[in-house]
Amino acid sequence: MRDLRVTGPAGVIVAGLDLRVERGETLALVGESGSGKSMTVKALSGLLPAGVRATGALELAGEAVPLDPDARQWRTVRGGRIALLLQDPFTSLSPVHTCGAQIGWALPGKPSRASRASRASRAERAGRVAALLAEVGLPADTAGRYPHQLSGGMRQRVAIAAALAADPELLIADEPTTALDATTQHEVLELIARLQRDRRMAVVLITHDLGLARRRADRIGVMYAGRLVETGTGPQVLDTPAHPYTARLAACEPPADRRLPLLPTIPGRVPAAHAVGAGCAFADRCELARDDCRDRYTPVLAPAPGGGGQLAACLRIGETQAAAPNPAAVAAAVAERSAERPGTVGAEPALLVSGLVKRFARTKRPAVDGVDLRLDRGEAVVVLGQSGSGKTTLARCLVGLERPDAGTVEFPLADPDDPGSPGTPRRRTADPGRVQIVFQDPYAALNPGHSVGTALREALRAAGRPGDDPADLLALVGLPRDHLDRRPRELSGGERQRVAIARALAPRPRVLVCDEAVSALDVSVQAGVLNLLARLRRELDLGVLFITHDLGIARQVADRVYVMHRGRVVEHGPAGTVLGAPAHPYTRQLLATR
Structure with a gap:
């Protein structure tokens, strides 16, 4: 593509x-929402929306x-020579066709529709479908x-079979x-890698998961504001970045082996x-920017100091270490976090679950099978497990x-609005003042026709607080x-999720359930939302209560962890x-897929 x-x-x-992209090679494109990744994909597959056009030279x-x-x-090109595999197989597959x-x-x-030949043809196609299913x-x-x-994993395998047909x-x-848990994600990626090797197929991988890009891609391209700002191998780009944006983006990735007191973010x-002038698009967010960065921009990718084919489009190539989080600031954040943590975990339970069972008629075994769980005031508890383990059913x-x-x-917890029982613990079932939920997709959770103010005023009315200011x-x-x-479409993904959290806080709940609340967000936005939740807890x-399949997020969020498998809690602590020295084989299997 030129x-x-x-x-x-x-x-x-x-x-x-x-x-x-060469035959048999994987190129990963990474970058925050708004960087142009999706429009690039749509241009490469001839699927640009109405009113949007592309120019350039594409060769296949x-x-x-x-x-x-x-x-x-x-x-003949789309679907035949270039295939597209989308994020959610449930929406990319027709629900009314087999x-x-x-x-x-x-x-x-x-x-054809006629005679014996058509029957033979149909039988041949059925055999080819069976062969494709076996291949995946x-x-x-x-x-x-x-x-x-x-x-979810089986649906994605069907989507892969259709894409490769x-x-x-x-x-x-x-x-x-x-949208897949760690184990299923590993299986699907291994499948794509095997099929790629067998077919010598080129792959362009769009992802916001930097760890996935590092493990699976031969080369990584970093996009920002519609431009490619850095390319190279995974270790080059993510371990020794030459562009300040790449350095900040890599710093936002939550580590799976340790807990950080404060996750780095990228302001702005x-x-x-189209809004970028003559200067660098990243200048307003860059700690290395100088006047010449704002006055002019070099779109040409130039060799990085380390060589080896790493390229970057930046006037400050080789100076990116200064863009990393300041160690003194991190140390100050550690002290601040330690000072602010009230130390009330374990003092009062905010949620007690005992012997919970939920069955569905279409399944042989319970979706939730005798679960016991405790969440204390000010505590963060993570529930881990594969798809189908019962996490979301438990949350619901x-x-x-x-x-x-x-x-x-x-x-x-005691009800602060009930004068008849000052300080007396009361046991109540779910109501808006006790528990609220934040869903995975904030765009689907917010009414696209309502402004943010309308959504928050509605939540305040429902909570009996109509006189409060939604601001x-x-x-x-x-x-x-x-x-x-503003309406949801005018906000970024992180801003929409913050609005969803604000709406959930309107009834002043004691418990907030987050069901995969950051899994669809870019790493920098994800870090900001996780920092926000940590602050709100304090x-x-x-x-x-955090439902997630991401072990890196679990490490950053959790005080305690519950691991679910086939509807039951198999390990907690x-x-x-749990994450450092798991006792149960299933937990060890989950951690091994990271």
Whole structure:
């Protein structure tokens, strides 16, 4: 791809991008939301939305491919020579057609409707579908099942089989494992790697998981504001970054082997490419920026000091160590965190779960099978486990979205608004003042037609606080008052999740349940939201129950950890013990997939 430029109604989205991927090679594109990764993918697959156009020179195995999405040549290129694997297989697969039918649609050629030849053709295609299912590790009878009858990992395998049905030369994988747990993620990535080797297929991997990019990519390209700012191997780019943005981005990745007192973040947000002037797009967020950085920009990727093919587009190449978090600031944060932590964990339970059981008619075993759990005031408890382990069902039972078949859910803290029982512990079931939930996707959780102010005022009315100022809720989560007039589509992913947290805090709950609340966010935004939750715990003495499949996040968040498998808690204890020296084989298996 030479000089890719994508332009929309507001102006430039991608500004002159050059990419090269060899057969059998994996190129990972990383960067925050708004960097231009998704528009690059859509341009490369001829799927740009209406009103957006692309220019540049695209070649596939030496053959020129027009970027005009209406060109007839795309009919054979898209799906045939270039395949696209999306993030969520449940939305990319049709819910009303069988998996076999959908894989069959992607096969080259089309059977006729007539006679014996068509029967033979249909039988041949059914055999090819079965062979593709076997190639991705699924039994032949999966062809007759619907997507909702499969687990997340099985659905993604079906999507891979459909993407590879026409034997493409290039696979574009756009966040293909974000919604999967660590074990399933590992299995899917191993599958893609094996198929890539067998077929000598090129892969472009779009991801916000820097660890995944390091482990799986031959080369990494870092995008910012519609431009490629650095390229190189994983160790070059992430261990010895040549561009200040890459250095800050790498510092935001939560480590899985230790807990940091404060996760590094990148202040501000990615500017739109069309809003960038003559200077460097990162200058306003860069600690190394000088006047010449703001006056001029060098879009040419130049060799980094270490050589080895590492390139960066920066006037300050080789000076990026100064962009790393200041050790003195980190030490101060450690002291501050230690001083602010009230030390009340274990003093009063905010949530007690005993013998909880939840069954669904369509499954043989309970989704939640006799779970006991305790969350103390001001404490963070993480529930870990694979997809299907019962984590989300447990969360839904705790907040009253599912009715348990057996067991109890209690919130035994004293009610500060009940003068008849000062200081007396009371046991109540779920209600808005006791527990609230923050979901994974803030865009789906917020009404797109309502402004932020409308959403927060509605939450305050429901909580019996109609006279309160919704701007106070925004201030609590670090957002300015002017966001009240904005709609969800006008906010970044991190800002939307902060609004969702503010809405959840409107009833002043004692327990906040976060169900994969940061898994869809970029590492820098994710770090900001995790720091926010840590601050809210301290300031509000809030108990936080965190559902996650990310071991790095679990390490940063948890005081204690519960590990679920097949609906049961198989191990629990202090985070350092469970994550550092696990006793149960299943926990050890989970940690081994990191």
